[in-house]
Amino acid sequence: MTRLLRSLFARNIALLVALVALSQVCSLTVLMHYVQTPRIERAAATFANYIDTLGGIVAAAPPDARAAFVERLQARRELPAEAALEPPRSLTTLYRSYQRSTFLAMLRRHLPADVPVRWQIADDRSGGEERLWLRMRVGGEPYWIALAIPEAAHGEGFVSTILLSLALAALATLTAYVIQRHLNRPLDDLARAARHLSAGGQPEPLPVDGPTEIAQVSRAFNQMTDALREAEATRALMLAGISHDIRTPLTKLRLAMAMAVPAGGDQTFVASSENYLDQIDAILQQFMDYAGSGAKEVPVDGDLNALVASLAGDFAGLGHEFELTLGDLPSFPFRPVSTMRLLMNLMQNAVLYGVTGLSVRTWLDADARLACIAIGDRGKGIAADEMEKLKEPFRRGRGGAGHPSGTGLGLAIVERIAKLHGGTLVLRPREGGGTEAVVTMRLG
Template sequence: MRWRLPRSLFARNIALLVALVALSQVCSLTVLMRYVQTPRIERAAATFANYIATLGDLVAAAPPDARDAFIARLHAQRDLPADAALAPPPSLRTFYRTYQRNTFLAMLRRHLPADVQVRWETAGKERLWFRVHVANEPYWIALDIPEAAHGDGIATTILLSLGLAALATLTAYLIQRHLNRPLDDLARAARHLSAGGQPEPLPTDGPTEIAQVSVAFNRMTEALREAEASRALMLAGISHDIRTPLTKLRLAMAMAIPAGGDQAFVASSENYLDQIDSILQQFMDYAGSGAREAPVVGDLNALVASLAGDFAGLGHEFELSLGEVPAFPFRPVSTMRMLMNLMQNAVLYGVVGMSVRTWTDADGRAVYVAIGDRGKGIAPDEMEKLKEPFRRGRGGAGHPAGTGLGLAIVERIAKLHGGTLELRAREGGGMEAVVRFGVAER
């Protein structure tokens, strides 16, 4: 598997800091072993070699009548103990002690004559055995190795070094978390802004580079807020200025056409005026989309049932399948507008087999509403395009084409609730619009 860096900056910085600390520890240990411990072991080996050579010369030069007593006093023996080996057995648990012994033995053999053999006994009390010749007879003599010479404090040094490395890593982790907190706040505010909300200004008292980003984000948010307010004011003005002459036109037509006049012309004119008014209302809905409406804890199933009853009164029956949905905060007016748009689309494009389903996901983090129909449906590659503003679908029989803002409004309201809008083919034919409300995310 190809090695890859972590995706987040936080993880990369932590990985870099851990790698640097580990590298510094390895370098420190290497310097300690190469330039401190190894020369000390070499000096100790040279001292032992001189001591062994001197002791061997003394044994060999002892008078014949005193040799036996001298050999007995040194506990010399002809046979080497079975557990005395050329080198200590390797062990990961005592890797440094093993390294120290092997280095010591290699340097000791380098300082001793070729005929002087040495062995290391590790069972029980550790001893160094060396062979001397007394009257051409080989004898093995043991020298006890003091306990202080085994570790020489290196184990404590390594543990202390590892502890300091762990402390440095923990400190770096806490510092990095502190530095990343403004970035997390920035990402959270950006998600809130992209969902149509108005995030609070970010604090600008952090590190200089991050503070500059926060200042720029606050300025952008304020500019977008002003642009949104200007757009809403402009659309409200346009709506008012257009609806005023429309109202006067309705009144003028009613007064100008005498009773019993051309009723077909009157009905057609009224229909055109209603279409203009509906288009204006959709533009206003798209501009607002409920961003300023405060969420209120409510019963989504009750709202769905109420809307289904209203449509049933108009002759459009929706089959309801309402699951267990907990009360959660949502914008009631915006949500009602969103559901009405989807149900009107089902009436317009589906005509038959209309249904509404609600349910909650397994972990309770989201609530779903699905509005479906048994119409002709649309091609899969056209579903995402229908959510674009001014993308019009083909109306059903006897219905005019829409303005192309209905699904764009629905998606805006869904994002405002931390959710999504998904259009998909319905099993058994037709189409289904699924709205996801983010419950636990809000």
């Protein structure tokens, strides 16, 4: 939530909402000050003239017709108890209360001081409508007369105006949201492409037909990815050339040593030398694997459990038994050669450093849509502060008894391949002793 509030999208939406709200407040203020208030004042002046005229007619009526006037006007001697000096106020009808108070104040300003005014709210006794009570003299006697409230004092039309204004504000906000989402889409594509690039992939070129500023950023990103692609191709070509140029004299050296020792002679020197040559060849291969890491390999749907079981069978043939606990994994796209290299590196590390208690577990994290693989051993374990460092290139661990240390690229290669599949590599202590390497791979 905090990340969303700090985003440019959320800030722009908040700014647009604030501007729309401010414009609505200003519009309502202008409407009330220059339209509604003068309208109420004109209604109050007209109503006051009407009352003056009515009072004049009543005062000029002949004595024998006054009783008929009193009956016709439903005048009464006593003021109803529900008639109040000021109309009731309520937060739910704030504007209506304002209109009533304004109307009464302006009406009293136009009426004589001896004509008091009272407001009766709508109830059963008033027939379901609001009334205005005024005291007049009929034949010198004071009577209270009820008159209907003019429409200008109610303000139903203005309430409709406010609702319409709020609806337009909501429509403007929704439109701004849609426009901002449209403008943010190229930025989302850029962030997605950058994450794909950082994971070792090759993102598609970004479109450059959007707004000028975003198009410039997309164009610069495309140029950067092209430059990185050329640098990667140059590096791969250079490493391939180095590998070829070194392996050619190594092969000749291997042949020369075999021919230098006569038949029936001591082959110890030859065997020792060939062992060193094999190590050099393995180091060259790891450099090539690290340089490539399978980025150009096309993912295909496959059974990860079958690949794990096949490799475990190969290791069993070499005398290294892995205990398998294979969960129910669906078929999903992965790079088979790269994934085989990932599993082989981790299983070789378990054999080299753990020696005993070798195991492979797989399971499905359905919520995160991840296939999980854990390769463990019962070796001496790894210090907590060393676990992250061992994933760095050229960080070497200490081999088991009789085994040389590696080149320091195995775990770096594994992490690159895991990231290429949208996953991670985590080294952690194994429950019961030893170390466990956990790799996750996204299910497509």
